[in-house]
Amino acid sequence: MLNVNGLTVKYGSVVALEGANLRIDAGEVVALLGPNGAGKSTALKAIAGLVVPASGEIVFDGRNIVGYKTHELVRMGLVLVPERRHIFPSMTVLENLELGAYIRSDKRSIRRDIERVFALFPVLREKKNHRAGTLSGGQQQMLAIGRALMSKPKMLLLDEPSVGLSPNYVEAVFEKIREINRQGTTILFVEQNVRIALEYSDRAYVFGIGRIEFEGPSKELLKDKRVRNIFTGEDFTPDQK
Amino acid sequence: MLNQLLLNGIIAGSIYALIAIGFTIIYRTVRFFHLAHGAVYTAGAYAAYTLIKLLKVSPILAVPIAVLLSALLGVVIDLLVYRPLRKEGASDLVLLLASFGAFIFVQNLIQLIYGAQILTLRSGEVKEGHHIFGAVITDVQILILLVSLFLMLVLWLFIHKTKIGKAMRAVADDPLGASVVGIDPERIIFVAFLVGSALAGIAGMLISLETNIEPTMGFTAILKGMIAAIIGGIGSIPGSVFGGFFLGLAENLGIWKIPSGWKDAISFVILIIFLLFRPSGIWSALYDRGGK
């Protein structure tokens, strides 16, 4: 579904990501992990059209999408839930969800999908007439995910959905992400918590600074020594080959 | 006397509010001060003058045409001046300077075509006003007030009830959030310039029913509009309405005690007081939405 080949992204003269290759098949849940500043968010931003790569190819659904704008990609079914959520704080929960369906016009099925989001995140129904800015961090994260679902994405990109959430909430949010995947949405997410990331994904890519070091099925990576080094809090130093 | 000043303040305030609302709608989507908004206001007055006085078009037809021309002028300024700069990733300061340049350009163009002299759109003898509560209100003033209030209501419905209006609020709230739901920011900017400039054009036309028109009239207008927007907490539409009326009343009540030559100075004193003590505006204090 998504193929990234030789992706290099620079901010000015700083190379944030170099020669990254990713492949995500339809129906998968794939995690990106690695240390701070590795370029994980940069990879998602490039895929979502928020930064323009210096070189490389990003193929989504058979089309090279480099140069496409974020809002155009949403129409193609590729939707980002950005870091820090970026919900609309002065608007109500319901209005946020309605705006999630901005690219759609089928009023009746939009209503139905709002009900679906409420079924997935019951707390949003309780708060539907509250301004989104008044929600707790966890509720805002659910709203951000719910809003993204409203555009009926084929593939959802999530950048650190667990940031700022209490531990109970983290698991809950990832359970929901699993459920969304079971309903047919392909998922690529970035997550700092290695255990969580590997538990809730089929495959994972492990980043070093500015590049991808290795990848593999999450079950195997859980036992992988190189990954365990991060687990135990040791410095993650990529192999120098 | 007091009632008359109150009334005058409300009339002036409704014009300030219209300018401030248009300015704010645009500010919320582009995030810089579109000073050329003042020139669009001037252009609205001259468009009406040209159509009604020079081309003898009936006002019923002339007014919508002039509104449309003002709206288009705003859009053209955006397309020719701001958009190329936006593409280059220009800073807010560069855009502010460009907006000042565009303001001067349009103002000089108007002066070149019509000359610097004062023109008037008013016709016929000045009618005796109506007496209410010891104050006198003219038909024109009633018209200004009704049109302004009507436009505010329509605008409120537009941004709260229509899809494009909600998208405009979304961009104002969080531009990145707006783009990840599929909103094209350029489309919203286009609509903001269209709607905001139409309001400026209407304000220019309304004022030309009351006073004379001249090429430099946009300068005071944009200053007052900006001050009203700042009083209201920059970026807030209800705040701009509030700021407009507040400024109009403060100026007119001020001259009750202070010589009327100081009227413009009053607004600057208010601006400075706000910038020093309450840069987020009063509206955000009265209203818990943080200026939104």
Ligand SMILES: Nc1ncnc2c1ncn2[C@@H]1O[C@H](COP(=O)(O)OP(=O)(O)OP(=O)(O)O)[C@@H](O)[C@H]1O
């Ligand atoms: N807008 C920017 N301008 C300049 N440099 C940037 C920008 N965004 C990121 N960088 C730099 O690019 C590198 C990669 O950043 P990125 O945010 O992609 O890392 P990350 O893996 O997501 O890290 P984190 O775990 O902290 O979120 C870092 O060195 C960062 O400082």
Ligand SMILES: [Mg+2]
């Ligand atoms: Mg990141």
